[in-house]
Amino acid sequence: MIEDKRWEKVYSFEDSPFIMEILTQLRDKNTGSIAFRKGLVKLGRYMAYEITKTMETETVKVETPLEETEGIIVKDRRNVVIVTVLRAAIPLMEGLIKVFEHARVGIVSAVRGKAPKFEIEMDYVKIPQIKPEDTVIVADPMIATGSTLTKVLEEVKKYGEPKRTIIVGVLAAPEGITKIKSKFPDVEIFVAKIDRELDDKGYILPGLGDAGDRAFGEPLKLTTLPQVHYIE
Numbered sequence: 001m002i003e004d005k006r007w008e009k010v011y012s013f014e015d016s017p018f019i020m021e022i023l024t025q026l027r028d029k030n031t032g033s034i035a036f037r038k039g040l041v042k043l044g045r046y047m048a049y050e051i052t053k054t055m056e057t058e059t060v061k062v063e064t065p066l067e068e069t070e071g072i073i074v075k076d077r078r079n080v081v082i083v084t085v086l087r088a089a090i091p092l093m094e095g096l097i098k099v100f101e102h103a104r105v106g107i108v109s110a111v112r113g114k115a116p117k118f119e120i121e122m123d124y125v126k127i128p129q130i131k132p133e134d135t136v137i138v139a140d141p142m143i144a145t146g147s148t149l150t151k152v153l154e155e156v157k158k159y160g161e162p163k164r165t166i167i168v169g170v171l172a173a174p175e176g177i178t179k180i181k182s183k184f185p186d187v188e189i190f191v192a193k194i195d196r197e198l199d200d201k202g203y204i205l206p207g208l209g210d211a212g213d214r215a216f217g218e219p220l221k222l223t224t225l226p227q228v229h230y231i232e
């Protein structure tokens with residue numbers, strides 16, 4: 001992993017060829033939703049594995065069938081809260097939880113409104129109590145304007161003060177990272193790659209498109225259908 005010198009505690013995995021290959025497949029417009037979801041699960045798993053390298057470990061004694069020796073446990077792995085931001089983080093969380101299998105899980109919904117305000121609607125929030133020994137991992141594949149994660153982090157703060165708060169994503173735009181960092185300087189950000197910029201609709205360039213739609217299909221907006229009248 002590489003620390004990006006533009007901010008503090010912001011890391012990408014551009015030095016990992018395998019993570020970059022999975023990202024390349026996610027970017028490809030010809031990748032369908034099955035492979036897209038699988039790619040997100042894989043990224044969650046491999047990024048989680050990389051993040052364990054930054055976690056506190058403890059030396060333990062272990063008895064092999066032949067003799068006693070020393071081993072380690074990754075202590076912090078046992079105290080993880082994963083906060084999943086609907087929809088697109090669902091497959092990412094599935095990957096993260098393969099490494100952080102003890103994790104307690106919070107789920108929040110966040111719908112981003114249109115440019116230029118990008119107001120966030122957050123109707124559903126279920127987050128467990130956060131304890132001082134916890135590492136909170138907020139999972140959301142896309143950090144675009146940063147509006148969603150800023151709102152999510154404001155909410156998460158109400159549930160307790162953890163040891164560390166980490167964002168795990170796939171792609172980030174510099175604008176989004178700067179926004180989050182200006183409000184939450186101590187938050188650590190781990191993404192596969194930091195992309196160039198945002199377009200005027202708030203999409204990341206070159207990006208991968210709409211992560212939620214690519215993973216799950218485009219939702220139907222009922223307001224665009226003709227009104228149905230029921231007669232009693």
Ligand SMILES: O=P(O)(O)OC[C@H]1O[C@H](OP(=O)(O)OP(=O)(O)O)[C@H](O)[C@@H]1O
Binds near residue numbers: 085087111142202213
């Ligand atoms: O940094 P921001 O500008 O706030 O944008 C990022 C958000 O946009 C996407 O969610 P979206 O609102 O499209 O919901 P979805 O996952 O249900 O598609 C993505 O998963 C992030 O949550």
Ligand SMILES: O=c1cc[nH]c(=O)[nH]1
Binds near residue numbers: 142144209210211212
């Ligand atoms: O590029 C983007 C920006 C926001 N949300 C996405 O899914 N993709």
Ligand SMILES: [Mg+2]
Binds near residue numbers: 210211212213
């Ligand atoms: Mg979306």
